[in-house]
Amino acid sequence: MVSSSHEAMHRIFQDHPTLFSRVSETLGLPFPSPTAVTALPNDVTETKAVDRRIDTLLRIDTESHGPFLLAVEAQKKKDPEKSASWGYYLAYLRSKYRLPPLLLVICQDRATAEWAARPDPIGFCSWPSLTVRPLVVGPGNMPVISDPAEAVDDLALATLSTxxxxxxxxxxxxLKTMSTALRAVPDDVRNPVVEFIFQGLDKLPAADIWRKLVVVDLSFYKSSFFQEVRAEAKAEAKAEVRAEVRAEATTARAAEDVLAVLDMRGLDVPEEARARITGCDDPDVLRGWLRRAVVATSVDDVFRTE
Structure with missing residues (x-):
């Protein structure tokens, strides 16, 4: 099943079609600036028997070099079969649209990015008829944005980097940089960025950090997605409180049981010992005291170390 992180890594190019221009500048590549960008259907199915879909497909027009196609693929892990699919996509797009295709692969870890960046020649012996050579964006070549002002200047690039x-x-x-930057932007700009980051982090530990930052720094954020996240956070907090209350009640009952047994056996319990029993919050210790209270000849026997 496609994860939300996978979707966020390529869908951001659909919402911000000119993002590729800044990405190429960041990577130091001499691609011309676009004059227009058009989202195209991502269905590259050849027959009904084989369903093939590019994650995101854009037509980008430039003034100096004319139009080209940008196929964006989100890659979460190494996949030996993927290069063959990419080769098919490029050949299909070239044949269907009669435009030069460019493959951009977005990765979240260095190992996958290094694997994806390796050229894969398709041919026989030393004669490649086609070489699949994606342009890869990953942690190794995407800059870390630590200045909120820089993030505000280009939120799409900052979101992808995050x-x-x-x-x-x-x-x-x-994430702290992003939450700080988002305080200064309007709701209609902020909300999609917050959700893209939520989706992009998916099940990574960083998702919990972002959730807490949004609750604290962006408490005014009101999207339906966030309301669900906030409801989950509140439910978790309530569950933790209930668990603590149950634990306290359990230990309180255990302490009462120890005192009840000592009272039934007619043993004198000084105030200091009574306070020690009622103040104990360790269920295991209380269970041990209860067992010893059944056979103890004095309160000191209850507290003895086995």
């Missing part, structure tokens, strides 16, 4: 660095040890600082 998603790509989702597993980075620096992710907490990156």
């Amino acid at each position: 998603i790509v660095h989702g597993a980075s040890p620096d992710i907490e600082g990156i």
Whole structure:
């Protein structure tokens, strides 16, 4: 099943079609600036028997070099079969649209990015008829944005960078930068960014950090997605409180049981010992005291160390 992280890594190019221009500039590649960008159908199915879909497909027009096709693929892990699919996509797009296709692969970890970036020649012996050579964006070549002002200047690029660095040890600082930057932007700009980051982090530990930052720093954020997240957080907090209350009640009953047994056996319980029993919050210790209270000849026997 396709994860929300997978969707966020490529769908951001649909919502921000000119993002590729800034990505190519960031990577130091000499692609011309677009004059127009058009989202195209991502269905590259050849027959009904084989369903093939590119994650995101854009037609980008440029003034100096004419139009080209940008196929964006989100890749979460190494897949030996993927290169063959990519080769098919490129050949199909070239044949169908009669335009030069470019493959952009977005990764969240360095190992997958390095694997995806390796050229894969298709041919026989030393004569490749076609070489699949994606342009790859990953933690190794996407800059970490640590300045909120820089993030505000280009929120789309900052959002992509945040998603790509989702597993980075620096992710907490990156997310704090984003939450700070988002305070200064309107709701209609902020809300999609918040949700893209939620989706992009998916099940990574950083998702919990982002959830807490949004609750604290962006408490005014009101999207339906966030309301669900906030409801989950409240439910978790209530569950924790209920668990603590149950634990306290259990230990309180256990302490009462110890005192009840000592009272039934007619043993004197000084105030100091009574306070020690009622103040204990360790169920295991209380269970041990209860067992010893059944056979003890004095309160001191209850507290003895076995």
